[in-house]
Amino acid sequence: MSEKQNKKNGIIRLLEIAGAKKIMLFFSALFATLHAFLSLIPYILVFYIIKELTKDQVNFDVTQHYIIYAIIAAVISMFLLFVSGILSHIAAYNILFELRKYIANKIGRMSMGHLSNKSSGALKKILADDVERIENFIAHQIPDFVKAVALPIVTIIFLFTQDWRLAAISFVPLLVLAVLLPKMYGGNNKQLIQDYHQSLEDMNAGIVEYVRAMPVMKIFGQSAETFDKYGNTVKCFNGFVGEWVKKSTPGFAIFMSFTSNAMLPVLAFGLFLYFRNGVSLPTLLLFLILGTGYIKPLFVLSNMGMQISIINRGVEQIDNLLNHEDLQENTIYQEPKNFTVEFREVSFAYQKNDLVLQDVSFEVKQNTITALVGPSGAGKSTVGQLLARFWDVNHGEIYIGGIDIKEYPTQQLMEMISFVFQDSFMFQQSMYDNIKMGMNRTKDEVETAAKAAQIHDLILSLPNGYDTLFGQSGVHLSGGEQQRFQLARAILKNAPILILDEATAFADPENEYKIQQAFGKLIKDKTVIIIAHRLSTIVDADQIIVFDKGQIAALGNQQDLLVESELYQRMWNAHIRAKNFVM
Numbered sequence: 001m002s003e004k005q006n007k008k009n010g011i012i013r014l015l016e017i018a019g020a021k022k023i024m025l026f027f028s029a030l031f032a033t034l035h036a037f038l039s040l041i042p043y044i045l046v047f048y049i050i051k052e053l054t055k056d057q058v059n060f061d062v063t064q065h066y067i068i069y070a071i072i073a074a075v076i077s078m079f080l081l082f083v084s085g086i087l088s089h090i091a092a093y094n095i096l097f098e099l100r101k102y103i104a105n106k107i108g109r110m111s112m113g114h115l116s117n118k119s120s121g122a123l124k125k126i127l128a129d130d131v132e133r134i135e136n137f138i139a140h141q142i143p144d145f146v147k148a149v150a151l152p153i154v155t156i157i158f159l160f161t162q163d164w165r166l167a168a169i170s171f172v173p174l175l176v177l178a179v180l181l182p183k184m185y186g187g188n189n190k191q192l193i194q195d196y197h198q199s200l201e202d203m204n205a206g207i208v209e210y211v212r213a214m215p216v217m218k219i220f221g222q223s224a225e226t227f228d229k230y231g232n233t234v235k236c237f238n239g240f241v242g243e244w245v246k247k248s249t250p251g252f253a254i255f256m257s258f259t260s261n262a263m264l265p266v267l268a269f270g271l272f273l274y275f276r277n278g279v280s281l282p283t284l285l286l287f288l289i290l291g292t293g294y295i296k297p298l299f300v301l302s303n304m305g306m307q308i309s310i311i312n313r314g315v316e317q318i319d320n321l322l323n324h325e326d327l328q329e330n331t332i333y334q335e336p337k338n339f340t341v342e343f344r345e346v347s348f349a350y351q352k353n354d355l356v357l358q359d360v361s362f363e364v365k366q367n368t369i370t371a372l373v374g375p376s377g378a379g380k381s382t383v384g385q386l387l388a389r390f391w392d393v394n395h396g397e398i399y400i401g402g403i404d405i406k407e408y409p410t411q412q413l414m415e416m417i418s419f420v421f422q423d424s425f426m427f428q429q430s431m432y433d434n435i436k437m438g439m440n441r442t443k444d445e446v447e448t449a450a451k452a453a454q455i456h457d458l459i460l461s462l463p464n465g466y467d468t469l470f471g472q473s474g475v476h477l478s479g480g481e482q483q484r485f486q487l488a489r490a491i492l493k494n495a496p497i498l499i500l501d502e503a504t505a506f507a508d509p510e511n512e513y514k515i516q517q518a519f520g521k522l523i524k525d526k527t528v529i530i531i532a533h534r535l536s537t538i539v540d541a542d543q544i545i546v547f548d549k550g551q552i553a554a555l556g557n558q559q560d561l562l563v564e565s566e567l568y569q570r571m572w573n574a575h576i577r578a579k580n581f582v583m
């Protein structure tokens, strides 16, 4: 499957995605067509039975044979439908598997910037809803569609062989519907379908935020109705569906009355011919049964129009994601001279023209500690994220060991850097796996890291020790404890460069003491960048960089800055006041 696709109709694109599974879909469609042919045979045989029964001399042997043929045709037809369904389901699940795998890989290769700008609701809709709809479409609707097209064609051909005049009359409702259907589900609905998807996406995003914000909402006494973002998206979706129903009801009503009364022209003209001996009773009955029977599949086609529009939009969303440019990366392993980090005239904006870092240049020598301090929003965390290449700089370069970080394959860059985030993320897996994180390490190494991070004893006190599942009932960890898990991961990873972002943010005094001890072990012989608010934790840093409004306001050690930087003096005084504050 290729990622770069020109804009194509959803169905054609789906067939492309189906790849080798197309053959299964072909056979599924073929069997569905044969099923449609065979399902007509019992009706045709009823016609011949009535013909036989209306003869002066009825041959019961012949009618018996007709009945047996009808039963055989019905059984084979059901069998073919069954096989067609199995093939379409196997193809659908295989395609879905490939598609999910492909999208998941793609997300892994996209820049964090693009991912974080896309709401989790929008991503959930693509990964779950849009992909799920494709399964439903391939597994059920492709065979139904083939049947819905094949059945009317065969019926009409057969009816024309019996009586062309009645066949032509029975054709009239079909022609009217052929004009009506595209109007009901055609171009005008494109905007409607787009709005439907957007509205669903907004509602998904609202739900995700609503669940995530639950603790805050409870504190502030908010409910689903008063949580504006969620409430508004639900109201919007509701209003949208109401509008859609209003718009489509007249067309649907016309469609329904046509299909329900489609036999009227055949009945009127058939009786007219019958009373003038223009047509036999069996033929009239045949047209009354079959002449309108093919209208039924049109229900499927009418629904299909809407489904195709929805699929088109869903496939477009998936393609937009797949076509998004990957983070450009080199595949050749580089040999850095050392693990010195250097920012050279770096400028960066999350949103166009809104620079959060401007002309930032500094160097962190190998195995030294640099602390980034400054007011909230000054750009400290952004420096860490750019070094890990979660985003690419807009201007300037970042070097590790004299090589631009863009030159390193992503995997190598990730191997060189450990990142301890402000928020810890614990996976719903065992404590052991939560530290090991898929790294190639032994059990002893994991335990040594846990000991260094001061969580070994805590893990042993849990019901199943290292095998205890995080999230299992009764197993909870405080913010500070989770942060020590992060430190254990970083200790185990043992990368030469370490970025610590507010690592003591959740720490109570006891936790902070333990975290400091873990730190001591972690930062030994590493190039360390600490993004810090508590200035007391970084007084011994080799270098402190003061950030202000995205620029470097001052740079030096604690003593230098206390003399040279007015901003740092103010921050330090505020820090001392906060430390000595008593209620």
Ligand SMILES: Nc1ncnc2c1ncn2[C@@H]1O[C@H](COP(=O)(O)OP(=O)(O)OP(=O)(O)O)[C@@H](O)[C@H]1O
Binding pocket: 116, 350, 351, 356, 374, 375, 376, 377, 378, 379, 380, 381, 382, 383
């Ligand atoms: N993903 C993002 N998209 C858009 N803007 C962002 C994003 N992340 C951060 N910003 C903005 O970039 C600026 C710098 O943010 P950053 O988190 O780097 O500051 P900081 O100095 O680390 O702040 P704090 O000390 O409060 O964590 C802020 O104005 C912030 O609102």
